[in-house]
Amino acid sequence: xxxxxxxxxxxxxxxxxxxxxxxxxxxxxxxxxxxxxxxxxxxxxxxxxxxxxxxxxxxxxxxxxxxxxxxxxxxxxxxxxxxxxxxxxxxxxxxxxxxxxxxxxxxxxxxxxxxxxxxxxxxxxxxxxxxxxxxxxxxxxxxxxxxxxxxxxxxxxxxxxxxxxxxxxxxxxxxxxxxxxxxxxxxxxxxxxxxxxxxxxxxxxxxxxxxxxxxxxxxxxxxxxxxxxxxxxxxxxxxxxxxxxxxxxxxxxxxxxxxxxxxxxxxxxxxxxxxxxxxxxxxxxxxxxxxxxxxxxxxxxxxxxxxxxxxxxxxxxxxxxxx
Amino acid sequence: xxxxxxxxxxxxxxxxxxxxxxxxxxxxxxxxxxxxxxxxxxxxxxxxxxxxxxxxxxxxxxxxxxxxxxxxxxxxxxxxxxxxxxxxxxxxxxxxxxxxxxxxxxxxxxxxxxxxxxxxxxxxxxxxxxxxxxxxxxxxxxxxxxxxxxxxxxxxxxxxxxxxxxxxxxxxxxxxxxxxxxxxxxxxxxxxxxxxxxxxxxxxxxxxxxxxxxxxxxxxxxxxxxxxxxxxxxxxxxxxxxxxxxxxxxxxxxxxxxxxxxxxxxxxxxxxxxxxxxxxxxxxxxxxxxxxxxxxxxxxxxxxxxxxxxxxxxxxxxxxxxxxxxxxxxxxxxxxxxxxxxxxxxxxxxxxxxxxxxxxxxxxxxxxxxxxxxxxxxxxxxxxxxxxxxxxxxxxxxxxxxxxxxxxxxxxxxxxxxxxxxxxxxxxxxxxxxxxxxxxxxxxxxxxxxxxxxxxxxxxxxxxxxxxxxxxxxxxxxxxxxxxxxxxxxxxxxxxxxxxxxxxxxxxxxxxxxxxxxxxxxxxxxxxxxxxxxxxxxxxxx
Numbered sequence: 001x002x003x004x005x006x007x008x009x010x011x012x013x014x015x016x017x018x019x020x021x022x023x024x025x026x027x028x029x030x031x032x033x034x035x036x037x038x039x040x041x042x043x044x045x046x047x048x049x050x051x052x053x054x055x056x057x058x059x060x061x062x063x064x065x066x067x068x069x070x071x072x073x074x075x076x077x078x079x080x081x082x083x084x085x086x087x088x089x090x091x092x093x094x095x096x097x098x099x100x101x102x103x104x105x106x107x108x109x110x111x112x113x114x115x116x117x118x119x120x121x122x123x124x125x126x127x128x129x130x131x132x133x134x135x136x137x138x139x140x141x142x143x144x145x146x147x148x149x150x151x152x153x154x155x156x157x158x159x160x161x162x163x164x165x166x167x168x169x170x171x172x173x174x175x176x177x178x179x180x181x182x183x184x185x186x187x188x189x190x191x192x193x194x195x196x197x198x199x200x201x202x203x204x205x206x207x208x209x210x211x212x213x214x215x216x217x218x219x220x221x222x223x224x225x226x227x228x229x230x231x232x233x234x235x236x237x238x239x240x241x242x243x244x245x246x247x248x249x250x251x252x253x254x255x256x257x258x259x260x261x262x263x264x265x266x267x268x269x270x271x272x273x274x275x276x277x278x279x280x281x282x283x284x285x286x287x288x289x290x291x292x293x294x295x296x297x298x299x300x301x302x303x304x305x306x307x308x309x310x311x312x313x314x315x316x317x318x319x320x321x322x323x
Numbered sequence: 324x325x326x327x328x329x330x331x332x333x334x335x336x337x338x339x340x341x342x343x344x345x346x347x348x349x350x351x352x353x354x355x356x357x358x359x360x361x362x363x364x365x366x367x368x369x370x371x372x373x374x375x376x377x378x379x380x381x382x383x384x385x386x387x388x389x390x391x392x393x394x395x396x397x398x399x400x401x402x403x404x405x406x407x408x409x410x411x412x413x414x415x416x417x418x419x420x421x422x423x424x425x426x427x428x429x430x431x432x433x434x435x436x437x438x439x440x441x442x443x444x445x446x447x448x449x450x451x452x453x454x455x456x457x458x459x460x461x462x463x464x465x466x467x468x469x470x471x472x473x474x475x476x477x478x479x480x481x482x483x484x485x486x487x488x489x490x491x492x493x494x495x496x497x498x499x500x501x502x503x504x505x506x507x508x509x510x511x512x513x514x515x516x517x518x519x520x521x522x523x524x525x526x527x528x529x530x531x532x533x534x535x536x537x538x539x540x541x542x543x544x545x546x547x548x549x550x551x552x553x554x555x556x557x558x559x560x561x562x563x564x565x566x567x568x569x570x571x572x573x574x575x576x577x578x579x580x581x582x583x584x585x586x587x588x589x590x591x592x593x594x595x596x597x598x599x600x601x602x603x604x605x606x607x608x609x610x611x612x613x614x615x616x617x618x619x620x621x622x623x624x625x626x627x628x629x630x631x632x633x634x635x636x637x638x639x640x641x642x643x644x645x646x647x648x649x650x651x652x653x654x655x656x657x658x659x660x661x662x663x664x665x666x667x668x669x670x671x672x673x674x675x676x677x678x679x680x681x682x683x684x685x686x687x688x689x690x691x692x693x694x695x696x697x698x699x700x701x702x703x704x705x706x707x708x709x710x711x712x713x714x715x716x717x718x719x720x721x722x723x724x725x726x727x728x729x730x731x732x733x734x735x736x737x738x739x740x741x742x743x744x745x746x747x748x749x750x751x752x753x754x755x756x757x758x759x760x761x762x763x764x765x766x767x768x769x770x771x772x773x774x775x776x777x778x779x780x781x782x783x784x785x786x787x788x789x790x791x792x793x794x795x796x797x798x799x800x801x802x803x804x805x806x807x808x809x810x811x812x813x814x815x816x817x818x819x820x821x822x823x824x825x826x827x828x829x830x831x832x833x834x835x836x837x838x839x840x841x842x843x844x845x846x847x848x849x850x851x852x853x854x855x856x857x858x859x860x861x862x863x864x865x
């Protein structure tokens with residue numbers, strides 16, 4: 001019960017953060033030169049002062065700032081994030097269409113990096129100073145140092161161009177008209193390379209942190225206690241040390257969720273993945289301010305949500321955290 | 324003989340190259356009998372803990388048994404395979420540790436951790452295991468055993484945790500229990516209860532106990548047999564009364580002589596001088612802030628009034644959480660109280676800002692408990708001591724000269740000045756800490772558990788040094804300690820604290836001869852080896 005109260009406490013802290021993002025968003029729009037009416041008038045090609053004034057009245061841009069602000073907040077709470085004139089479509093609809101692929105890519109990369117990184121870290125710590133430990137250390141160091149865009153291009157060169165094993169880009173092969181299970185397999189095949197490119201850096205990071213964390217636990221008294229009970233080494237590692245050692249890794253992973261979204265911009269562009277990253281990249285190039293701010297709001301909210309999930313996981317794993 | 328449970332013969336434990344000696348334990352012989360408690364006594368670094376861990380094959384990496392045998396139930400444990408050892412650990416030999424908080428997995432419930440022993444070594448089903456866990460917790464006299472089983476370690480007190488550890492170690496009725504300083508981290512009244520519990524269970528089950536301790540008071544309370552270890556060599560072993568009352572080896576004699584007696588030593592009464600430091604109705608409350616509803620609050624100081632006169636030593640005695648350290652910190656303005664006043668040498672310093680506090684700081688200096696953590700490892704000793712005077716405007720050359728002079732005063736060689744803290748032992752570091760406190764020529768010294776981290780022989784020396792310096796420099800000393808024995812040795816007056824309040828404040832002799840408050844009486848009764856210490860004191864030459 002107290003855990004849920006603590007979670008509620010955290011949730012209560014998250015709401016002002018989201019509100020703060022909205023406020024920031026609104027004033028960023030105000031800071032931009034001109035307003036939506038002049039942009040819209042310019043787009044339409046007939047920018048007579050009467051037309052612009054009419055647009056201002058229609059969109060409520062002639063009303064006081066505070067009134068506009070509350071209208072903006074009200075709209076945002078109804079997921080109305082404005083209109084993208086470049087794409088001739090509401091911002092929220094554009095984002096919604098791209099959110100799925102991005103979430104799929106991010107969560108796959110994140111989940112794989114976390115599980116594999118943890119596993120490799122444990123393996124390295126258990127076999128400390130052996131050839132396995134050395135091998136894992138060298139490989140993680142290389143992964144750690146490789147730039148994401150270069151890795152992406154090399155993956156395409158090797159696995160698509162030379163070996164012809166995997167598709168070069170895109171989300172799925174629409175021309176084949178796959179359905180049901182086959183369609184998911186197809187998406188999976190498209191997912192492998194961008195997921196690897198995005199996740200490898202984090203995999204290396206989590207491996208290193210997990211290894212250090214495990215080695216720290218090795219010297220703890222409760223490990224000796226478990227040994228004095230007659231517990232096997234294997235069960236000591238998996239039953240006792242793993243969870244204790246995983247907590248710092250989880251905390252760090254939560255903090256880094258934001259970086260993962262940033263990284264997906266590069267990866268999605270390299271692999272032509274139809275996600276928020278490519279959308280943001282295009283919006284940036286075409287100076288589509290409304291769309292960019294909408295993406296900003298959604299991805300910031302995403303970071304807040306991921307942090308809440310990590311928080312929930314942490315309090316489930318660690319009984320010491322209570323309100 | 325048939326009742327021999329454990330036979331350690333010629334045991335040698337080698338240390339890795341580069342250690343201060345070749346072997347942690349050298350040619351040790353020890354025999355443990357069923358139903359007997361054998362205390363293995365020694366100072367820090369004597370190898371007593373390693374000897375105990377060797378029995379279960381729990382030596383740290385790069386440390387190993389190099390010679391000798393440990394016979395248990397017809398098997399040499401030094402030659403047992405990991406699988407054979409795993410069968411014995413927990414089932415035939417149980418073990419409890421010094422710090423019950425870290426010895427328990429913080430993420431598993433108490434019940435789960437005890438159940439683990441049962442699922443490793445027995446074929447009981449889950450329900451039977453659960454029932455057995457509750458029964459075991461009841462056996463160690465824990466209230467509401469079913470609730471304790473569901474609790475996590477952080478939700479229990481230190482004494483409750485140690486009881487749970489004991490329940491775990493004795494779950495399968497082992498032939499041998501190894502207890503590695505099991506009461507050192509506990510408060511004195513809790514320690515007395517835990518010792519009593521171990522004794523009771525051990526007698527009723529006929530368990531042999533190997534009890535590691537540094538405290539002869541504990542030995543007097545619980546031991547049947549005593550073995551004394553000096554730098555890895557067993558120098559004396561025998562029945563308790565023989566060793567305690569008629570020690571043969573010079574080292575044992577020296578150790579016993581250093582144990583602070585439970586008696587007020589003869590000394591010249593201190594002239595009551597003017598009031599140097601005073602706390603008037605000091606109150607400090609810690610509130611837990613919460614978004615929903617009011618937070619819980621803890622009263623650390625509950626309107627405490629106390630005075631410290633020139634040339635006097637006032638002891639603040641209490642268990643953990645009694646507020647004794649909080650009071651010391653409040654009186655030195657290391658923390659700010661909520662209400663009340665602190666008066667230093669006639670000046671009210673309760674709420675003056677830190678900047679204006681600086682001239683007052685010179686008058687009042689602190690000595691800390693941990694001589695390892697309280698010295699900057701990257702600073703030379705002379706810099707450690709001279710830093711304070713330089714901050715207060717003394718020219719560096721003069722401050723260094725004063726530092727070197729002070730090293731002589733605290734009994735260290737002047738050559739120590741140019742060395743670094745890690746080159747010194749705990750006792751020497753505490754001397755450095757005293758020299759640092761004296762460098763500002765304070766009028767009041769506040770010592771927070773200054774000898775608690777030290778071995779008993781070193782403890783006596785540091786106490787003597789403190790008393791000597793205090794008398795020579797006409798200082799006032801506020802002495803915080805959990806140990807009544809130590810307080811009796813050095814204090815003129817003693818204030819006994821509990822739950823943030825002073826329950827009794829009197830001259831040392833009065834509080835010793837006729838304690839008024841029930842809590843003071845309980846504290847005296849709980850001092851380990853109280854009966855033995857009093858008898859010793861009566862026999863000792865005046």
